[in-house]
Amino acid sequence: MGKKDFFDDEDKNRIQAEYDSLVNNLLRCNNPEDRELIERAFNTANEAHWNMRRKSGEPYIIHPIAVAKIVNQEIGLGARSIAAALLHDVVEDTDYTLEDIERKFNPRIASLIDGLTKISVTYNKPSSSSMQAENFRKMLLTLSDDMRVILIKIADRLHNMRTLNSMPEHKKMKIAGETIFLYAPLAQRLGLFSIKSELEDLSFKFRQPQIYEELASLLKHSEKKYYAVINKFSLPIIDKLTSAGYNFDINGRPKSLYSIWKKMQSKAVPFEEIYDVLAVRIVFDPVPEISEKTQCWNIYSMITDTYLPKPDRLRDWISRPKPNGYEALHLTVMGPDGKWVEVQIRSRRMDEVAERGYAAHWKYKGDTSRETELDKWIKKIRVMLENPLEDPIEFLDEFKMNLFSSEIMVFTPKGSLVSLPKGASALDFAYEIHSEIGNKAIGAKINYKLLPLNTTLMSGDQVEIITSDIARPEKDWLSWVRTTRAKESIKDALKTETINRIQKGIEMLEAKLSELEVIPNAEVLKKLMTAYNVSNKDELYSGIELGLINLDNLKRILRKTESRSIIKYWNFKFIGTKKETETAVQVPEKIDNSTPFLLREDVTSAAQSYEIADCCKPIPGDDVTGYRSPEGSIIIHKPTCPTAIRLSSNEGNRIVAVKWAIHKFVSFLARISVAGIDRIGLVNDISNIISYELSVNMTNINFSVTKGIFEGTIDLYVHHTKDLNNLILKISNVKGIESVKRVEDFS
Numbered sequence: 001m002g003k004k005d006f007f008d009d010e011d012k013n014r015i016q017a018e019y020d021s022l023v024n025n026l027l028r029c030n031n032p033e034d035r036e037l038i039e040r041a042f043n044t045a046n047e048a049h050w051n052m053r054r055k056s057g058e059p060y061i062i063h064p065i066a067v068a069k070i071v072n073q074e075i076g077l078g079a080r081s082i083a084a085a086l087l088h089d090v091v092e093d094t095d096y097t098l099e100d101i102e103r104k105f106n107p108r109i110a111s112l113i114d115g116l117t118k119i120s121v122t123y124n125k126p127s128s129s130s131m132q133a134e135n136f137r138k139m140l141l142t143l144s145d146d147m148r149v150i151l152i153k154i155a156d157r158l159h160n161m162r163t164l165n166s167m168p169e170h171k172k173m174k175i176a177g178e179t180i181f182l183y184a185p186l187a188q189r190l191g192l193f194s195i196k197s198e199l200e201d202l203s204f205k206f207r208q209p210q211i212y213e214e215l216a217s218l219l220k221h222s223e224k225k226y227y228a229v230i231n232k233f234s235l236p237i238i239d240k241l242t243s244a245g246y247n248f249d250i251n252g253r254p255k256s257l258y259s260i261w262k263k264m265q266s267k268a269v270p271f272e273e274i275y276d277v278l279a280v281r282i283v284f285d286p287v288p289e290i291s292e293k294t295q296c297w298n299i300y301s302m303i304t305d306t307y308l309p310k311p312d313r314l315r316d317w318i319s320r321p322k323p324n325g326y327e328a329l330h331l332t333v334m335g336p337d338g339k340w341v342e343v344q345i346r347s348r349r350m351d352e353v354a355e356r357g358y359a360a361h362w363k364y365k366g367d368t369s370r371e372t373e374l375d376k377w378i379k380k381i382r383v384m385l386e387n388p389l390e391d392p393i394e395f396l397d398e399f400k401m402n403l404f405s406s407e408i409m410v411f412t413p414k415g416s417l418v419s420l421p422k423g424a425s426a427l428d429f430a431y432e433i434h435s436e437i438g439n440k441a442i443g444a445k446i447n448y449k450l451l452p453l454n455t456t457l458m459s460g461d462q463v464e465i466i467t468s469d470i471a472r473p474e475k476d477w478l479s480w481v482r483t484t485r486a487k488e489s490i491k492d493a494l495k496t497e498t499i500n501r502i503q504k505g506i507e508m509l510e511a512k513l514s515e516l517e518v519i520p521n522a523e524v525l526k527k528l529m530t531a532y533n534v535s536n537k538d539e540l541y542s543g544i545e546l547g548l549i550n551l552d553n554l555k556r557i558l559r560k561t562e563s564r565s566i567i568k569y570w571n572f573k574f575i576g577t578k579k580e581t582e583t584a585v586q587v588p589e590k591i592d593n594s595t596p597f598l599l600r601e602d603v604t605s606a607a608q609s610y611e612i613a614d615c616c617k618p619i620p621g622d623d624v625t626g627y628r629s630p631e632g633s634i635i636i637h638k639p640t641c642p643t644a645i646r647l648s649s650n651e652g653n654r655i656v657a658v659k660w661a662i663h664k665f666v667s668f669l670a671r672i673s674v675a676g677i678d679r680i681g682l683v684n685d686i687s688n689i690i691s692y693e694l695s696v697n698m699t700n701i702n703f704s705v706t707k708g709i710f711e712g713t714i715d716l717y718v719h720h721t722k723d724l725n726n727l728i729l730k731i732s733n734v735k736g737i738e739s740v741k742r743v744e745d746f747s
């Protein structure tokens, strides 16, 4: 070719040698098409990167070849991914375009390269912390398209870490930091266990070189002794397994430096103590006909015939694999010199899943139809990625939270598994199920025992959330939860709560003032704020709504400017988890038609001295009229209700004036009817609106479709007509809905 050639023979030989070592050690990929694809990808990449060198001085193509090797030999991916790895820097760093790739190869490879290229492009933008988060988010978004993009990206990062030495110092730190912060946990979450360890160790080496060197030399010194003990321990086991006809490997498990360092830190113990924990791994080829699980337990029993097991150290990851798909049986036994030895038992398949994770997991997927925890995680991540949080930093936090495999698995009352981060509380669980269950939670039954919401859950717990319509989130709750999901929901609910409370306080005050024929102006408000000892209007309004400020003496306050009385009364609340429940038994007010009977909602049913009429079911905000029954309780009707009309004409002396003292405590049943033109997804759209409407709780839904016309009724618990009107408005905006109205007649 006409290009000037900057590569000498040494360079060319090096390239050829690296490429040969890739193709001569391929895992699978043995058919001619695979070979041809890989060769074509190499030729294209080699030509594109010709004369380019890495920072280290070696020909650039060495890097893509190395990434391709990792992709195949360490992650276990096939020919297409190898080709994509070989080509991964071509579009970004050379004149080649995606169209060229698509033409020369195929759309699927082009789309892999596209995923990898977008990432690289975003990476070159100036870096601020949120920029970095944004970049990572963009990269993760490709996860919802094709998992292989992430796997190739991890391979790319691994090779960059292996060759990090040639980078300038400040870049080393940045790359090593990013690696420990994101890539290592990501690799771990995808089950790429050995890659995760290597990424951690490499990052550790660059970030804390002195400690790293010190530990490395300690490890070297104790290695001989270590293997001597392991060998002594292994001999009798090798004997037994061999005579039982097993084909197996037994190894002393080398510990990564970083994991030793982490343990030294967290347990505050010296190197020797960590290193003294001996560990052995047995990987066996299962014999046919017997399940792998049974064989693991057989081997377990052969080991415990020789060595005494430590009963509390048995870990069965076979019956219930770890969330990242890990399966194995772990036990700790008393070794020959009175030392504890941890033994891991895995089948060949389990070992491959443990070492190669995701890819191996898919390779064996045909074996089993059940959805593994990894599948579930990937689903969850996909949902998260498809609806990413606006703020990239929050997104990253949530993602990281979801990455760590330090998870606990708890059960719902019906036996489904829910995974939560370690340290999660019953309240986290409630929000994990649904934000409305969280918002209405008052307590939890954990393993049938009633416990507070801030109880920390343990793996295996069965959790049932007790809810109440009168419950609402409190500020304290924020310190009880660990998941972003719960935190966000609580913040949202508190925000809505405050706005609603202030609005209601305004309404209550204005109503009271208008009774007194006082116009609410700045002077009046100032007077009230002084009298009730509050510093701002919001505090005044929410105090009124909460009942902390009693408006009964409003008249006197407005008359007597000097008086500075603070009158508080205790508000009965079901939800005061820590507070004393000071019951304010309602004093039956004299029935007097001149002042309306106040319908407080914050009373227990026992103390409740009024009833909602079954015939018209008024809810707070409705115009209402009261009827004093011969038994003494007051029955609340709508003035338009036929029964009420009949009563007022027949028993006018029993009619009492009533009005709502509005509190968002108790819900009321209302029914709406909906009609429209049926389409796919209509019911779903409606129920979505209802379930996201915070102050509404659907109890019954009844739909029918005849000849494309859709009709139905929905029964719901609402707090106030405003909530109901709001809901009706929202539903009427749904495509296809022709009419929505409140049903007045319940019969």
Ligand code: MN
Pocket (backbone or CB within 6 Å): 063, 088, 089, 156
């Ligand atoms: Mn690269």
